[in-house]
Amino acid sequence: MTYVSEGRIASGCSVGAFIDRSGRAISGDVVVELMASMRDRATDLGAGYAGYGIYPDLKDFYALHIMYDSPTAQVRTEEMLRSRFAIKRDEVMPTRQVDSIHAAPLLRRYFVRPSHLALAESRLDEEDEFVRRTVMQINAGLEGAFVFSSGKNMGVFKGVGYPEEIAEFFRIGEYDAYCWIAHGRFPTNTPGWWGGAHPFSVLNWSIVHNGEISSYGINRRYLEMMGYRCTLMTDTEVMAYLVDLLVRRHGLPAYLACKVLAPPFWDEIDRMDEPDRQVYESLRIVYGSASVNGPFSIVCGYGRGMFGLNDRIKLRPMIAAEKGDMVYIASEESAIRAIEANPQRVWNPRGGEPVIAQLYEDVAV
Amino acid sequence: MKRYEMPPSFRLKIDRDLCVACKRCTDECGFGVLSYDHEAGRIKAEHARCVACHRCMVYCPQSAITVEADTHAYQQSAAWPVHLREQVYRQAATGGILLTAMGNAMQYESIFDRLVLDACQVTNPSIDPLREPMELRTYLGSRPDSLEFEQEGGYRLKTEVPPQIRLETPVLFSAMSLGALSLPVHKSLATAARTAGTFLNTGEGGLHEDLYPYAENIIVQVASGRFGVFDKYLRAAAAIEIKIGQGAKPGIGGHLPGEKVGDEVAATRMIPAGTDALSPAPHHDIYSIEDLRQLVFALKESVEYSKPISVKIAAVHNIAAIACGVARAGADIIQIDGFRGSTGAAPTIIRDHVGIPIEIAIAVVDQRLREEGLRNRVSLVAGGSIRSSADLAKAIALGADACAIGTAALIALGCRVCMKCYTGNCSWGITSQRPELYGRIDPHEGAERLVNLLRGWSLELKEILGACGVNSIESLRGSRMRLRGIGLDAQTLEILGVSAAGASC
Numbered sequence A: 001m002t003y004v005s006e007g008r009i010a011s012g013c014s015v016g017a018f019i020d021r022s023g024r025a026i027s028g029d030v031v032v033e034l035m036a037s038m039r040d041r042a043t044d045l046g047a048g049y050a051g052y053g054i055y056p057d058l059k060d061f062y063a064l065h066i067m068y069d070s071p072t073a074q075v076r077t078e079e080m081l082r083s084r085f086a087i088k089r090d091e092v093m094p095t096r097q098v099d100s101i102h103a104a105p106l107l108r109r110y111f112v113r114p115s116h117l118a119l120a121e122s123r124l125d126e127e128d129e130f131v132r133r134t135v136m137q138i139n140a141g142l143e144g145a146f147v148f149s150s151g152k153n154m155g156v157f158k159g160v161g162y163p164e165e166i167a168e169f170f171r172i173g174e175y176d177a178y179c180w181i182a183h184g185r186f187p188t189n190t191p192g193w194w195g196g197a198h199p200f201s202v203l204n205w206s207i208v209h210n211g212e213i214s215s216y217g218i219n220r221r222y223l224e225m226m227g228y229r230c231t232l233m234t235d236t237e238v239m240a241y242l243v244d245l246l247v248r249r250h251g252l253p254a255y256l257a258c259k260v261l262a263p264p265f266w267d268e269i270d271r272m273d274e275p276d277r278q279v280y281e282s283l284r285i286v287y288g289s290a291s292v293n294g295p296f297s298i299v300c301g302y303g304r305g306m307f308g309l310n311d312r313i314k315l316r317p318m319i320a321a322e323k324g325d326m327v328y329i330a331s332e333e334s335a336i337r338a339i340e341a342n343p344q345r346v347w348n349p350r351g352g353e354p355v356i357a358q359l360y361e362d363v364a365v
Numbered sequence B: 001m002k003r004y005e006m007p008p009s010f011r012l013k014i015d016r017d018l019c020v021a022c023k024r025c026t027d028e029c030g031f032g033v034l035s036y037d038h039e040a041g042r043i044k045a046e047h048a049r050c051v052a053c054h055r056c057m058v059y060c061p062q063s064a065i066t067v068e069a070d071t072h073a074y075q076q077s078a079a080w081p082v083h084l085r086e087q088v089y090r091q092a093a094t095g096g097i098l099l100t101a102m103g104n105a106m107q108y109e110s111i112f113d114r115l116v117l118d119a120c121q122v123t124n125p126s127i128d129p130l131r132e133p134m135e136l137r138t139y140l141g142s143r144p145d146s147l148e149f150e151q152e153g154g155y156r157l158k159t160e161v162p163p164q165i166r167l168e169t170p171v172l173f174s175a176m177s178l179g180a181l182s183l184p185v186h187k188s189l190a191t192a193a194r195t196a197g198t199f200l201n202t203g204e205g206g207l208h209e210d211l212y213p214y215a216e217n218i219i220v221q222v223a224s225g226r227f228g229v230f231d232k233y234l235r236a237a238a239a240i241e242i243k244i245g246q247g248a249k250p251g252i253g254g255h256l257p258g259e260k261v262g263d264e265v266a267a268t269r270m271i272p273a274g275t276d277a278l279s280p281a282p283h284h285d286i287y288s289i290e291d292l293r294q295l296v297f298a299l300k301e302s303v304e305y306s307k308p309i310s311v312k313i314a315a316v317h318n319i320a321a322i323a324c325g326v327a328r329a330g331a332d333i334i335q336i337d338g339f340r341g342s343t344g345a346a347p348t349i350i351r352d353h354v355g356i357p358i359e360i361a362i363a364v365v366d367q368r369l370r371e372e373g374l375r376n377r378v379s380l381v382a383g384g385s386i387r388s389s390a391d392l393a394k395a396i397a398l399g400a401d402a403c404a405i406g407t408a409a410l411i412a413l414g415c416r417v418c419m420k421c422y423t424g425n426c427s428w429g430i431t432s433q434r435p436e437l438y439g440r441i442d443p444h445e446g447a448e449r450l451v452n453l454l455r456g457w458s459l460e461l462k463e464i465l466g467a468c469g470v471n472s473i474e475s476l477r478g479s480r481m482r483l484r485g486i487g488l489d490a491q492t493l494e495i496l497g498v499s500a501a502g503a504s505c
């Protein structure tokens, strides 16, 4: 099993997500049903889920989901984890035997907190940044180990197989989340690697993506200049890092970050009134290398909410719907209707126009 | 007296049956090749003076003239190519430095010609520029790494973004001075720059009074000779450029022979007419990067930080480190001129043997600036042998923000690259200060041709972007994955940051 793919993998896919803005937890069975109806957009080559709110009892700990391709990789990684973290709980990931799924890596999860000493020695005053760097170091430097989930009170479950099979394997139905994000994959060549499936995730961020980034070359070089190392060679990795950079590190509001990824055309900007014109002109001047070109639809979870976004000329499908506290996003309307027969509103968001849905302000999770 | 001269390089064939002896060609030739032989009653040619500029051929109403290469034979020797033997003859006769013009004429292989571009199919679609918007707009200037906003009603920008210049297409006109060029050519360039939404660069010869109305589309240069530099000049311009070096003659100063310094040129440069305008090799106040910084900030101060300051440097071996220094010195734009960059006059030996290709220079500078976290601080302009929209696209994919064109613009005005600009005899009136010659350039017509060229290249660039599946130029910029090398050695590929053809993404 290789943990760094030889070449970059392009893919088409299905995406599906929903959130209950009141914070009510919804069983993973529902998101599995959503994805099952889009089976012909997926293949047996990769699927995954991200659930928010799934570890309420351990919500103050970073939940590290790690895959290993050998016991040696596990030993070496755990040595590193012990030197940096106080480990609250350490367990084998609960899974179920599924006939069609083979060659699963060793899967473990750890609930951790940075140790005071390691944090002080790192000279990083921010725990998130400390965790992010550690994750990057493991993924880039520790052969045979891959951290695929590292947020708090959330978790990513993914692997090589159809969405329903992966769900069964990871026992997704046993988790309850206020926000679910899911993906079924249709790659153009065989990755055969579990870490390459979606969602891609760092800290509380998770991202599922349908599309191929035609601006990959410059997006990647831009991220490298900003201190990221793209080890997976997947387009989605680039998307995830861009969101991390724009929102977490640069503090852009999610809406403006979307406008960096899929900027308005100059024609539109020229027609805007001040100070909007200045806002969008400067975003394009400063963040041109972070704009993502080529067909895409993405859904991105960020802890308290999610947003969906299309490329600016909408080259991939993405439908949104609303009913009560619920907001849905999926590649196909039929998938939404499979779990909500009577949505109050169904719409087809314009290219580059984000759909942002988050917990109501007074909801604590 | 022994005779050492070489046989002529070109020979004029005049078809006597077609020629009606109208004498038009005798006027057209700026080099005095053709005259009317009253005794014989026909046109005669002094072949040795011909530079193959084609003016006579193009303007002969009877199409009676053909300019041919003189096919005289030399004994073959790979060790002594003919041009080297001829250089020795000429130098033995004069004892001086041999002068020439235009760009490097040696047969170094073009790297552009060994790079190919990408196109999309199926997995990511190509985009049709006839049906979808395709954006070429480009800004040059220094950028902060991030932006801050505050929300009050809508979003408000809190960060101050340094001044930028805006190009509607990522091409500007290279620095070419009045003096090297004739005034009508400067007017053509200025008008075209305004129409196409781009910029003319004055070069080191100052800005003629007639061109002040175009100042919004003009970048003014401050070179080591400081010709024509004064308060109003700096204030009028859209941006100011400090010229450190030039691709055709890295390390040496400008040279405008006195014959080309007529009244207009003299007034604009603020020097007496008829004197040689020689700018020193280095700026006499710049002997280090700290000195450059002082000049950069002196200029910024003089215009109250209202416009970007560009620094033009020639591509030489250590260009990456030099460019980083220039970025740290406060430049907002770095313009790099490759070793094929042209000139109005330069020693042949320097033009042909000093410097490195622009493809390499852009690649290493863009990469080093990224490694040092400086890439946002400066915009990069590449010049020196941008010959087509393909070169333009490749230079941008290697990392340039925009490209500057000089020779291509002159060719659009009729230039035949005869390399005799320094003589002041340009038959096309482009680089001549003789009124009967420069009068041949009509600024309106010239501007139209230049605008056509820019439009043609821009349309082609849009096709290239569409084929690459992107709809704005910033998605190609620095995206070296869209390039593949054919027949380039491994080290060159590595330096370029480009994979060989056949390598997957």
Ligand code: SF4
Residues within 6 Å of the ligand: B012, B028, B029, B030, B031, B032, B033, B034, B049, B050, B051, B052, B053, B054, B055, B056, B057, B067, B427
């Ligand atoms: S120099 Fe030009 S115009 Fe004169 S004869 Fe030669 S080709 Fe004709």
Ligand code: SF4
Residues within 6 Å of the ligand: B053, B101, B102, B410, B414, B415, B416, B417, B418, B419, B420, B421, B422, B425, B426, B427, B428, B429, B430, B431
């Ligand atoms: S500008 Fe005139 S003199 Fe110079 S190379 Fe072109 S045609 Fe020859």
